[in-house]
Amino acid sequence: MMEDLAMHILEILMNSIHACAKNIKFIVQDSTINDKISMSVEDDGKGMSSEQVQKISSPFMTGRSTRKVGLGVAFLKGLTEQCNGDFLVESEVGKGTRVLASVQKSFIDTPPMGNLGEIIMECIQANEEIDYIFHYMTDTNEFVFNTKEIKKELDGVSILEPSILLWIKDYVNQQVNMIKEDEG
Amino acid sequence: MKSLEDLKKMREEALKKVEMREGDKEYRVVVGMATCGIAAGARPVLNRLVEETAEKNYNCAVTQTGCIGMCVYEPIVEVYGKDGEHTTYVKVTPDMATEILEKHIGQGEIIEEYTVEAARSGQGE
Ligand SMILES: Nc1ncnc2c1ncn2[C@@H]1O[C@H](COP(=O)(O)OP(=O)(O)OP(=O)(O)O)[C@@H](O)[C@H]1O
Ligand SMILES: [Mg+2]
Numbered sequence: 001m002m003e004d005l006a007m008h009i010l011e012i013l014m015n016s017i018h019a020c021a022k023n024i025k026f027i028v029q030d031s032t033i034n035d036k037i038s039m040s041v042e043d044d045g046k047g048m049s050s051e052q053v054q055k056i057s058s059p060f061m062t063g064r065s066t067r068k069v070g071l072g073v074a075f076l077k078g079l080t081e082q083c084n085g086d087f088l089v090e091s092e093v094g095k096g097t098r099v100l101a102s103v104q105k106s107f108i109d110t111p112p113m114g115n116l117g118e119i120i121m122e123c124i125q126a127n128e129e130i131d132y133i134f135h136y137m138t139d140t141n142e143f144v145f146n147t148k149e150i151k152k153e154l155d156g157v158s159i160l161e162p163s164i165l166l167w168i169k170d171y172v173n174q175q176v177n178m179i180k181e182d183e184g
Numbered sequence: 185m186k187s188l189e190d191l192k193k194m195r196e197e198a199l200k201k202v203e204m205r206e207g208d209k210e211y212r213v214v215v216g217m218a219t220c221g222i223a224a225g226a227r228p229v230l231n232r233l234v235e236e237t238a239e240k241n242y243n244c245a246v247t248q249t250g251c252i253g254m255c256v257y258e259p260i261v262e263v264y265g266k267d268g269e270h271t272t273y274v275k276v277t278p279d280m281a282t283e284i285l286e287k288h289i290g291q292g293e294i295i296e297e298y299t300v301e302a303a304r305s306g307q308g309e
Contacts, residue, residue, distance in 0.1 A: 007222075010222070011219065011222075014217070014218075014219075018250065072219060118227070118231065121234075122217070122227065122230065122231075122248075125230070125234070125246070125247070125248060126217065126248050149188070150188075150191065153188060153191040153192065153195065154191060154194075154195050154198075155195065156199075157194075157195045157198040157199060157202075158198075160245065160246075160247070161194075161198045161238075162234045162235070162237040162238035162246060163194060163197070163198065163238040164191075164194060164198065165234050165238070166234060166235060166238050167186065167190060167191075167194060170186060171186045171190075174185070174186055
């Protein structure tokens with residue numbers, strides 16, 4: 001199931017959503033020069049104590065009562081270790097959380113990026129009230145997507161309208177691909 | 185090429201649809217999108233629901249929820265009517281999702297064989 005980076009990041013984004021975040025910032029830095037793909041998710045949700053942060057990457061820590069094992073964070077950490085990358089969680093109770101994960105871009109076991117437009121659509125769809133800034137960067141180019149801007153344009157029409165959601169998915173993927181092609 | 189300019193036109197179209205419908209959407213279609221749901225294949229189901237609803241203009245809102253607490257039955261799709269009645273469809277595939285929209289949302293017919301009750305009685309045999 002976990003065959004691309006986007007799927008892992010979706011888990012991290014979902015954690016931010018469940019932590020009652022109002023604003024989520026999702027940054028992808030895709031750098032050929034540094035041979036590195038870095039992804040960070042920053043939220044203004046309920047945050048964690050330093051004790052919780054320490055435990056978070058162990059596969060036995062979960063906030064879930066219906067299933068014993070939390071997979072999200074531990075899986076991503078494992079992946080970064082396998083792919084010569086780094087993993088870091090910073091959090092403060094009442095302030096928010098930042099999860100940073102990177103992998104070596106050219107490493108043979110590094111999974112493909114996957115469908116970023118789709119995970120962004122799925123996150124937006126989870127809760128209309130949450131705003132997202134998505135920032136995608138390569139060595140020479142960048143693309144910024146901000147749901148606040150979209151909502152302003154929509155002026156009263158819900159961002160959850162299926163036609164709008166589909167447009168967002170395609171728009172994000174189109175912009176990301178354009179930047180990648182530019183890179184050559 | 186898509187651009188933010190598209191949103192103006194899409195906004196007009198969405199407003200027209202709301203006028204034609206006169207009021208709230210009749211149904212709410214809810215997909216379980218916790219890790220258990222996602223692992224079982226909830227994402228393609230959600231994507232199909234959004235696509236079909238946009239294309240065929242079904243009278244429903246598509247939303248999502250966390251863990252419904254029946255992980256073995258994921259992906260789960262719940263359909264809520266205006267009067268609060270609700271149906272739980274289990275082990276839903278994208279094609280079943282299309283059918284649920286067509287029959288339940290389009291024609292008001294519950295597909296009994298896809299419900300959790302049917303799945304439970306099937307197991308009891
Ligand atoms: N952004 C966040 N803000 C606050 N707490 C968080 C955040 N991310 C993770 N946590 C805490 O860390 C725990 C472990 O997260 P993890 O994603 O590994 O498992 P889970 O979300 O509990 O279960 P699963 O993701 O498997 O459904 C969460 O239950 C939550 O308490
Ligand atoms: Mg999680």
